[in-house]
Amino acid sequence: MTTTIQQSGNQMIALFSGRLDTAAAIPTAEAVKPLMEAENKEIILDCSQLEYISSSGLRIFLSIRKEAATLGSKVIVRSINADIRQVFVMTGFISLFEIQ
Amino acid sequence: MEALDLHCQFILDEYREVLPTLEQLKEKVLQTLREALDRNGLIVTAVEGRVKTEESLAGKLALKGAKYATLSDITDLVGARIVTFYTDDVDRIASMAEQLFEIDWDNSVDKRMLHQLDSFGYNSLHYICRVPGFDFRFELQLRTTLQHAWAAINHDTGYKSGIEIPREYMRRMNRLAGLLEMADDEFSRIRTEITDYRRRVQKLVQNGKLDDVLLDGDTFRSYLQAKPLETLNKRIAAINQAEIMETSLIRYLRVLKALQCNTLGDVSRLIKKYEEDAYLLARHQLGNTDLDIVSSAVGLQNICIVCILSSGGGKIGLERLFDALNGHNPHNAELAELTYQQAMNLPFLKNLNYGTKTD
Numbered sequence: 275m276t277t278t279i280q281q282s283g284n285q286m287i288a289l290f291s292g293r294l295d296t297a298a299a300i301p302t303a304e305a306v307k308p309l310m311e312a313e314n315k316e317i318i319l320d321c322s323q324l325e326y327i328s329s330s331g332l333r334i335f336l337s338i339r340k341e342a343a344t345l346g347s348k349v350i351v352r353s354i355n356a357d358i359r360q361v362f363v364m365t366g367f368i369s370l371f372e373i374q
Numbered sequence: 375m376e377a378l379d380l381h382c383q384f385i386l387d388e389y390r391e392v393l394p395t396l397e398q399l400k401e402k403v404l405q406t407l408r409e410a411l412d413r414n415g416l417i418v419t420a421v422e423g424r425v426k427t428e429e430s431l432a433g434k435l436a437l438k439g440a441k442y443a444t445l446s447d448i449t450d451l452v453g454a455r456i457v458t459f460y461t462d463d464v465d466r467i468a469s470m471a472e473q474l475f476e477i478d479w480d481n482s483v484d485k486r487m488l489h490q491l492d493s494f495g496y497n498s499l500h501y502i503c504r505v506p507g508f509d510f511r512f513e514l515q516l517r518t519t520l521q522h523a524w525a526a527i528n529h530d531t532g533y534k535s536g537i538e539i540p541r542e543y544m545r546r547m548n549r550l551a552g553l554l555e556m557a558d559d560e561f562s563r564i565r566t567e568i569t570d571y572r573r574r575v576q577k578l579v580q581n582g583k584l585d586d587v588l589l590d591g592d593t594f595r596s597y598l599q600a601k602p603l604e605t606l607n608k609r610i611a612a613i614n615q616a617e618i619m620e621t622s623l624i625r626y627l628r629v630l631k632a633l634q635c636n637t638l639g640d641v642s643r644l645i646k647k648y649e650e651d652a653y654l655l656a657r658h659q660l661g662n663t664d665l666d667i668v669s670s671a672v673g674l675q676n677i678c679i680v681c682i683l684s685s686g687g688g689k690i691g692l693e694r695l696f697d698a699l700n701g702h703n704p705h706n707a708e709l710a711e712l713t714y715q716q717a718m719n720l721p722f723l724k725n726l727n728y729g730t731k732t733d
């Protein structure tokens with residue numbers, strides 16, 4: 275599992291690649307810390323290469339969203355696969371995130 | 375500008391010496407006001423402050439320097455202003471200021487009261503106040519956003535006092551002041567009526583008269599305060615011993631209306647009718663996963679899914695639901711298909727589909 279963060283203008287893009295399971299959650303939480311400090315940005319969680327997300331991964335996404343809301347940033351989840359989209363529905367979080 | 379006489383020069387010298395103290399006074403005043411507004415739950419448009427600039431003070435001294443024996447006789451060296459949304463709040467904040475500061479009543483003026491019955495113009499409440507520990511007084515201006523807009527535009531015309539304004543423009547500005555006064559009063563009345571409406575709705579909800587309450591944003595929020603979905607959400611969470619994360623359900627308002635819920639009574643009946651099948655859907659979906667976090671929206675979401683499918687809305691209905699919850703997205707069709715396939719094995723849909731052809 276790798277997480278790469280790029281900044282481009284007003285956007286911060288986090289590219290997740292691999293399986294965001296419980297084991298990967300700790301390094302991923304560390305890697306996304308810059309997103310938690312981004313003020314008035316558009317934060318894109320690019321999941322085009324994310325194969326799987328566990329509850330721990332969901333919690334990371336939720337934390338990013340919570341911090342973003344307090345710092346005036348907006349979070350967009352982009353390019354999730356069908357399985358992960360289904361996870362968002364099963365847990366009821368589909369209406370919480372802007373998913374593209 | 376004319377050269378200042380010696381007396382005024384002394385006052386200006388004193389001003390330069392005490393400038394840091396004036397800055398401290400300004401900060402103290404603003405901090406005190408902001409904390410008090412927070413404590414009282416008062417939301418305002420702006421809290422701002424300034425220390426009079428040397429240029430502005432020199433101008434004032436040039437005009438009426440003889441009136442002031444010392445610098446401390448000038449009451450607006452430090453100015454603070456609170457701009458409110460509503461006229462009622464001007465009075466509430468005035469009371470608050472009376473508790474916070476020592477008011478110099480002889481020099482304070484409520485300009486709102488100065489107008490004759492047939493005149494309109496600058497409206498603002500000016501208090502001259504003192505903070506214990508500071509020699510200098512400060513001016514606190516309280517006005518509404520509309521009064522502020524009028525004053526700012528009036529100031530922008532470049533005329534310092536009303537007398538200098540050509541009669542025609544003065545009349546037009548004052549007509550606008552009257553118009554804005556009416557608008558301010560109307561905004562206050564609307565706020566009062568909305569508050570009354572919310573109280574009435576809460577009472578109806580508390581008394582269980584849900585059929586008497588039309589479904590809208592306010593009434594839906596009031597209804598949710600009674601936690602009508604808590605039992606269902608807890609049952610769903612128990613499937614995987616999951617944590618429930620509180621999230622807003624306001625996006626479901628549009629969905630509920632589309633499902634023909636016109637009153638809170640309709641919503642209540644919808645929940646009762648479909649909660650068991652909504653739970654079974656969640657158990658079917660979550661039971662094979664280790665997902666141990668769910669949103670507090672999950673119960674209502676599943677109720678909506680079950681309702682749509684039970685009513686024959688099919689995959690298209692589900693797609694519309696996901697469009698409403700998550701914005702229109704080409705992947706929502708795929709999601710609707712997946713959800714439909716999962717629900718197909720559940721009793722409510724099996725019975726419905728028995729012997730019929732589905733879309």
